[in-house]
Amino acid sequence: MHKAWIILSKEWRELLTERSLILSTLLPPLLLALMPVIITFAVGQSPDDDISELGGALADPALAGLSTLELGQAVIGRQFGLLLLLTPLIVPSVIASYSIVGEKTRRTLEPLLAAPIHSWELLLGKSLVALIPAVAITWVGAAIFVGGMALVAVSPQVLAAIVSPGWLLALILCTPSLALIMIAACVAISSRVNDPRTAQQVSAVAVVPLLGLFFGQLVGVIVLSPAFALGMAVILGVIAALSVWGATGLFQRETILTRWG
Amino acid sequence: MTNALETRGLTRTFGTRVAVEDLTLSIPAGSVFGFLGPNGAGKTTTVRMLAALIAPTAGTATVAGYQLGAQDHAIRRSVGILTENPGLYDRLSARQNLLFFGRLYDLDAATAEAQAERYLRLLDLWDRRDDPVGGFSKGMRQKLAIARALLHEPQVVFLDEPSAGLDPEAARTVREFIKSLRSAGRTIFLTTHNLPEADELCDLIGVFRTRLLRVDTPRNLRAGLFGRGTLVRLAQSPERWLEPIRRLPFVRAAELRQGGIAVTLDDPDAQNPLLVQALVSAGAGVRYVEPLDHSLEDVYLELVRSDSGERPPDAATG
Numbered sequence: 001m002h003k004a005w006i007i008l009s010k011e012w013r014e015l016l017t018e019r020s021l022i023l024s025t026l027l028p029p030l031l032l033a034l035m036p037v038i039i040t041f042a043v044g045q046s047p048d049d050d051i052s053e054l055g056g057a058l059a060d061p062a063l064a065g066l067s068t069l070e071l072g073q074a075v076i077g078r079q080f081g082l083l084l085l086l087t088p089l090i091v092p093s094v095i096a097s098y099s100i101v102g103e104k105t106r107r108t109l110e111p112l113l114a115a116p117i118h119s120w121e122l123l124l125g126k127s128l129v130a131l132i133p134a135v136a137i138t139w140v141g142a143a144i145f146v147g148g149m150a151l152v153a154v155s156p157q158v159l160a161a162i163v164s165p166g167w168l169l170a171l172i173l174c175t176p177s178l179a180l181i182m183i184a185a186c187v188a189i190s191s192r193v194n195d196p197r198t199a200q201q202v203s204a205v206a207v208v209p210l211l212g213l214f215f216g217q218l219v220g221v222i223v224l225s226p227a228f229a230l231g232m233a234v235i236l237g238v239i240a241a242l243s244v245w246g247a248t249g250l251f252q253r254e255t256i257l258t259r260w261g
Numbered sequence: 262m263t264n265a266l267e268t269r270g271l272t273r274t275f276g277t278r279v280a281v282e283d284l285t286l287s288i289p290a291g292s293v294f295g296f297l298g299p300n301g302a303g304k305t306t307t308v309r310m311l312a313a314l315i316a317p318t319a320g321t322a323t324v325a326g327y328q329l330g331a332q333d334h335a336i337r338r339s340v341g342i343l344t345e346n347p348g349l350y351d352r353l354s355a356r357q358n359l360l361f362f363g364r365l366y367d368l369d370a371a372t373a374e375a376q377a378e379r380y381l382r383l384l385d386l387w388d389r390r391d392d393p394v395g396g397f398s399k400g401m402r403q404k405l406a407i408a409r410a411l412l413h414e415p416q417v418v419f420l421d422e423p424s425a426g427l428d429p430e431a432a433r434t435v436r437e438f439i440k441s442l443r444s445a446g447r448t449i450f451l452t453t454h455n456l457p458e459a460d461e462l463c464d465l466i467g468v469f470r471t472r473l474l475r476v477d478t479p480r481n482l483r484a485g486l487f488g489r490g491t492l493v494r495l496a497q498s499p500e501r502w503l504e505p506i507r508r509l510p511f512v513r514a515a516e517l518r519q520g521g522i523a524v525t526l527d528d529p530d531a532q533n534p535l536l537v538q539a540l541v542s543a544g545a546g547v548r549y550v551e552p553l554d555h556s557l558e559d560v561y562l563e564l565v566r567s568d569s570g571e572r573p574p575d576a577a578t579g
Contacts, residue, residue: 003364003365013357017352108349109348114312115362253314253315254315257314258315
């Protein structure tokens with residue numbers, strides 16, 4: 001286990017010298033947290049009387065009884081709140097896709113694999129490098145989002161509708177699983193390709209199911225209740241476990257060195 | 262003397278392509294073994310198998326007393342490897358690179374620090390210890406990679422082209438360092454195309470092209486392949502005496518070389534007086550008689566060409 005920490009500390013030491021990587025990792029989550037606050041604030045400043053455009057979103061009973069102004073803010077805030085779940089997919093996609101391919105392109109993989117380190121220790125270290133910042137940045141981004149919404153919401157009811165128990169549960173419980181799924185996908189892909197860009201591009205596919213959730217809520221097919229969030233967390237947990245198991249199985253030292261090295 | 266490395270019928274195939282075929286080899290502990298062969302001969306595959314990086318398709322091997330396949334983790338802990346490319350983390354300093362690998366090789370933090378300092382000083386890198394490796398010259402990177410391979414004091418060290426691309430001074434430093442390792446009792450498996458270097462450093466040489474063509478000491482390789490030679494310089498034109506020398510019963514071969522006649526003999530110590538006597542009796546003016554040594558390059562080229570079915574132009578005496 002301690003070798004995973006050795007890998008982890010080395011990777012972080014390296015990452016801290018990559019300013020552009022840090023910027024590209026931090027900027028999207030920051031935008032995802034701040035943009036909704038700005039847009040929700042703008043909506044609160046210029047209410048639209050015609051709320052029929054909100055369509056299916058109004059199917060959620062939590063929105064019942066809100067004024068037109070409150071409804072506008074609540075719907076916008078809730079939709080953008082879901083997008084915060086993209087953060088645990090975005091952050092690791094940059095870091096983890098370099099995890100193996102980066103070692104290959106820098107020709108550091110062979111000395112590393114020659115060391116007395118088990119594959120699971122290597123993968124654990126590499127995964128934690130991406131998992132810890134992914135979860136931390138998502139939760140910090142969520143805190144910024146909640147704080148900002150508290151400032152710009154026109155009423156406590158709007159804030160309660162945006163920062164709902166279902167949303168909070170989804171954010172807390174699903175973030176680690178989402179990050180793990182993305183990391184496992186990146187590790188699996190990285191151990192099979194020689195180009196980090198390929199790994200990143202293929203990893204982007206993992207974002208698609210989350211967009212389904214976004215549009216499902218938008219058209220009223222999905223209501224993010226606590227029960228739904230719990231169910232989603234369980235399913236994602238199972239998928240994450242399977243993904244990690246699959247990625248570990250795909251990570252064959254010999255194949256990486258001989259077929260893809 | 263115990264063997265640090267033994268293989269029996271070690272074979273590796275990739276699909277239908279045979280990379281290493283039936284390699285049987287014993288390398289005594291504390292010796293330097295030179296592993297020579299053309300590009301694509303399977304040398305890297307062999308080293309990767311012996312370092313427990315890839316598995317053999319067939320055969321067995323014992324490395325540093327551990328069984329390949331069953332004790333791979335122990336093998337990795339007991340060997341050091343300098344890969345063809347140094348493979349260093351450019352954004353980390355020299356010291357950070359060594360500390361990282363030291364910890365991976367189970368050294369505690371204090372020992373890793375001490376070993377890193379020891380090797381950085383030994384290889385003249387101490388003054389640059391905190392500089393990012395990305396700014397290092399090729400020679401410095403190579404020296405750092407050698408330090409990394411030795412940090413955990415492995416019993417067996419695999420060095421792949423340790424002096425390739427280095428300037429003469431750096432190459433000499435590396436050679437001297439390898440000699441000091443041998444003096445310290447390490448077993449070194451040296452893969453190189455630098456034949457004079459192999460000749461200088463190695464106790465045993467193996468010439469390899471998918472299979473082991475020959476293995477022996479450099480001296481025995483020369484003697485076994487070409488016999489031993491004597492260069493005779495005469496007062497008269499050497500062309501005149503070439504055929505008479507060839508007709509002498511104890512002469513294996515003779516050819517014109519370096520303004521004299523290169524004579525291949527089985528036992529020059531005993532046969533040189535006979536040779537000189539025969540020449541003088543026949544009226545030749547013998548100016549000098551000196552030992553003629555075939556280079557390791559001659560040996561290597563002869564073996565590789567023979568394996569290709571190609572007859573070397575000067576096969577008689579090399």
